[in-house]
Amino acid sequence: MKNQVIAKRYSRALFTLALEANAVEQYGTELDGFDKVLKDLPDLENALRNPLYPAGVKMTIFEKVAAQLELSPIMKSFFNLLVEKRRIQHLHEIVDYYHMLIDENANISRAKVKAAVKLGDAEIGDLAAALEKKIGKKVVVEFEVDPSLLGGVFAQIGDFVLDGSVKRQLLNFKESLKRGAVG
Numbered sequence: 225m226k227n228q229v230i231a232k233r234y235s236r237a238l239f240t241l242a243l244e245a246n247a248v249e250q251y252g253t254e255l256d257g258f259d260k261v262l263k264d265l266p267d268l269e270n271a272l273r274n275p276l277y278p279a280g281v282k283m284t285i286f287e288k289v290a291a292q293l294e295l296s297p298i299m300k301s302f303f304n305l306l307v308e309k310r311r312i313q314h315l316h317e318i319v320d321y322y323h324m325l326i327d328e329n330a331n332i333s334r335a336k337v338k339a340a341v342k343l344g345d346a347e348i349g350d351l352a353a354a355l356e357k358k359i360g361k362k363v364v365v366e367f368e369v370d371p372s373l374l375g376g377v378f379a380q381i382g383d384f385v386l387d388g389s390v391k392r393q394l395l396n397f398k399e400s401l402k403r404g405a406v407g
Contacts, residue, residue, distance in 0.1 A: 231317035239325045254299040259319045272312045333361045338370040338378040
């Protein structure tokens with residue numbers, strides 16, 4: 225819970241600065257780049273997170289990484305602050321929440337859609353259009369094949385769930401049989 229509070233606070237502050245500077249996408253790209261470097265180089269992340277390393281060593285390491293990534297001054301200051309305040313371990317959550325703020329600002333919702341088989345682009349587009357009508361926002365579909373569904377489609381946008389899978393229908397039918405409602 226505390227991690228979410230920290231991530232929200234830092235990402236909101238960065239997002240506010242990005243809106244003022246008209247650099248929302250740029251800062252998002254720089255966040256993603258630095259996050260990817262830390263994921264790809266766990267020893268670097270450990271060095272920046274580890275309280276046993278002196279602050280001067282961490283700053284020297286960070287300065288070299290920042291120079292290689294050619295970070296903007298605001299992003300360099302932002303990452304520097306995260307390292308200095310020992311918040312760098314929350315970077316992954318900060319990145320996720322920042323992207324949620326971008327979507328919210330652009331009136332976009334992300335739908336996690338699962339189906340038993342691979343859906344074509346046209347089918348995914350039709351599904352996105354139907355979901356857009358339902359929730360009143362532009363929908364970006366993140367599709368995943370899930371053979372356990374047996375058939376049909378499962379979609380989730382935030383708290384909104386649309387479960388039209390055969391698995392769910394069979395479970396509902398089973399519950400109806402238990403209650404004696406079918407027959």
